[in-house]
Amino acid sequence: MHITDIYNQAAAEGRARFSVELLPPLKGDGPGRVFEALDPLREFAPVSVNVTSHREDVKYVERENGLLERHTVRRRPGTVGISAAIMRRYGVEAIPHLICGGQSRYDLEDALIDLDFLGIDNVLALRGDNLRGEHSFRVHPDGHGHACELVRQIARMNEGVFIDGEVEDCHRTNFCIGVAGYPEKHCEAPNPAEDMRRLKEKVDAGADYIITQMSFDNASILAFIENCRAAGIDVPIIPGIKPFSTKAQLTMLPQIFHVDLPEVLVREVEKCPTNREVREVGVEWAVAQGRELIAAGVPILHFYTMGKTDNMVKIAQALF
Numbered sequence: 302m303h304i305t306d307i308y309n310q311a312a313a314e315g316r317a318r319f320s321v322e323l324l325p326p327l328k329g330d331g332p333g334r335v336f337e338a339l340d341p342l343r344e345f346a347p348v349s350v351n352v353t354s355h356r357e358d359v360k361y362v363e364r365e366n367g368l369l370e371r372h373t374v375r376r377r378p379g380t381v382g383i384s385a386a387i388m389r390r391y392g393v394e395a396i397p398h399l400i401c402g403g404q405s406r407y408d409l410e411d412a413l414i415d416l417d418f419l420g421i422d423n424v425l426a427l428r429g430d431n432l433r434g435e436h437s438f439r440v441h442p443d444g445h446g447h448a449c450e451l452v453r454q455i456a457r458m459n460e461g462v463f464i465d466g467e468v469e470d471c472h473r474t475n476f477c478i479g480v481a482g483y484p485e486k487h488c489e490a491p492n493p494a495e496d497m498r499r500l501k502e503k504v505d506a507g508a509d510y511i512i513t514q515m516s517f518d519n520a521s522i523l524a525f526i527e528n529c530r531a532a533g534i535d536v537p538i539i540p541g542i543k544p545f546s547t548k549a550q551l552t553m554l555p556q557i558f559h560v561d562l563p564e565v566l567v568r569e570v571e572k573c574p575t576n577r578e579v580r581e582v583g584v585e586w587a588v589a590q591g592r593e594l595i596a597a598g599v600p601i602l603h604f605y606t607m608g609k610t611d612n613m614v615k616i617a618q619a620l621f
C-alpha cells in the first residue's frame with residue numbers, strides 16, 4: 302500500500318500512526334539484530350519501516366613501507382534485501398532509501414526493477430551524502446546530481462519510460478515516491494527560501510510526500526509545514542523525530558545532520574550521569590514532541606530509531 306494512502310486513511314480516521322527507520326546490518330551480520338529491534342514494535346503496528354542506504358567508506362591502511370593504501374569499503378550493504386525480508390516477516394511496508402551517490406542512472410534503474418519484482422512500491426529518493434573525507438558531493442559521471450533528477454527518473458518509469466526510452470505495452474511500476482525536507486534548512490542551501498524552492502522542484506518532479514530531517518523543535522517543524530503550504534506544496538509531510546540517546550549526540554547530531562538542539566534539552570542531557578538516563582530524557586522529549594504534533598493534527602510521525610528500540614517501545618506505549 303502506498304504511504305500516501307496510509308497517511309490519508311490515518312488522517313480520515315483521526316488516529317495517529319508512526320513509522321520507524323533503521324540501518325541495514327553491518328557487513329557480516331545476519332538480519333537477526335534488525336528483527337530483534339522490530340519484534341517488540343509489532344504490537345504497535347507501525348505503518349512502515351524505512352531502511353537507510355549507505356555508500357562506500359574510504360579507509361586508509363598503512364603499508365609496511367609507511368605508505369598509505371586507499372581502500373573503499375561498503376560497511377552496510379543489503380538495503381534492498383533487508384527491506385524485502387522485513388516486508389515478508391512483518392507484513393508492513395518497507396521503504397528502502399535510494400541514493401544517487403556512487404551510482405549511475407542504470408544502476409538505479411536496475412535497483413528499481415528489483416524493487417518492483419519484490420513488491421516494494423514505496424521508496425525514498427535521496428541525493429545522498431558526500432563520500433567521507435570529500436568536501437562536496439561528487440556526481441557520478443552517468444548519475445544524478447540532485448534528488449529531483451532521481452524523482453523524475455522514477456516518475457518516468459511509472460509512466461513506462463525507461464532511460465533508453467519507452468517500452469511499448471510494458472508492465473508499469475507503481476512507485477510512491479518520498480523525498481527529504483529540511484525544517485532547519487539543508488546545510489548546503491544558501492537560504493531557507495532557496496531550499497524551499499528546491500523542495501518544490503522535487504514535488505513538481507513527481508514526489509508524493511515528504512519526510513523531514515530530524516528536528517527537536519516542534520515550532521520549527523510546524524513553521525516548516527506552514528511554509529511548504531504557502532509555497533504551494535500540498536503533499537503529505539511526515540515529521541521526523543529522533544529519540545535522543547547518547548551524550549555523544551550533543552556534538553554528533555549538529556555536526557553530521559546540521560540540526561539545532563534546544564537549550565533545555567541540552568541542559569537535561571548534561572545533567573545525566575550515564576547514557577541510561579540520557580535515553581530516558583530522549584524518550585520524554587520524543588513523547589512530548591509527538592503529543593504536541595498529534596494534537597496539531599499530524600497523522601503520521603516518523604522516528605529515527607536506527608538501532609535498539611527499547612526507547613521506541615516506551616514512546617509507542619505513550620502515544621499510539
Ligand SMILES: NC(=O)C1=CN([C@@H]2O[C@H](COP(=O)(O)OP(=O)(O)OC[C@H]3O[C@@H](n4cnc5c(N)ncnc54)[C@H](O)[C@@H]3O)[C@@H](O)[C@H]2O)C=CC1
Pocket residue numbers: 352353354355398400426427428429430431446447448449481482487488489490495496499503
Ligand atoms: N542515507 C540515507 O538514508 C539518508 C540520507 N539523507 C541525506 O540528506 C541529504 C540530501 O539529500 P536530498 O535532500 O535528497 O538532496 P537534494 O538533492 O534534494 O538537496 C541537496 C542540496 O542541493 C540543493 N539542490 C537541490 N536541487 C538543486 C538544484 N537543481 N540545483 C542546485 N541545488 C540544488 C538543495 O537545496 C540542498 O541544499 C544528503 O545529505 C542525504 O544523504 C537523508 C535521509 C536519509
Ligand SMILES: Nc1nc(=O)c2c([nH]1)NC[C@@H]1CN(c3ccc(C(=O)N[C@@H](CCC(=O)O)C(=O)O)cc3)CN21
Pocket residue numbers: 324353430514515557558605606607608609
Ligand atoms: N545528512 C543526512 N544523512 C543521513 O544519512 C540521514 C539524514 N541526514 N537524515 C535522516 C536519516 C537519519 N540517519 C541517521 C540517523 C541517526 C543515526 C545515529 O543515531 N547513529 C548513531 C547510532 C546508531 C545506532 O543506533 O545503531 C551513531 O552513533 O552513529 C544514523 C543515521 C540517516 N539519515
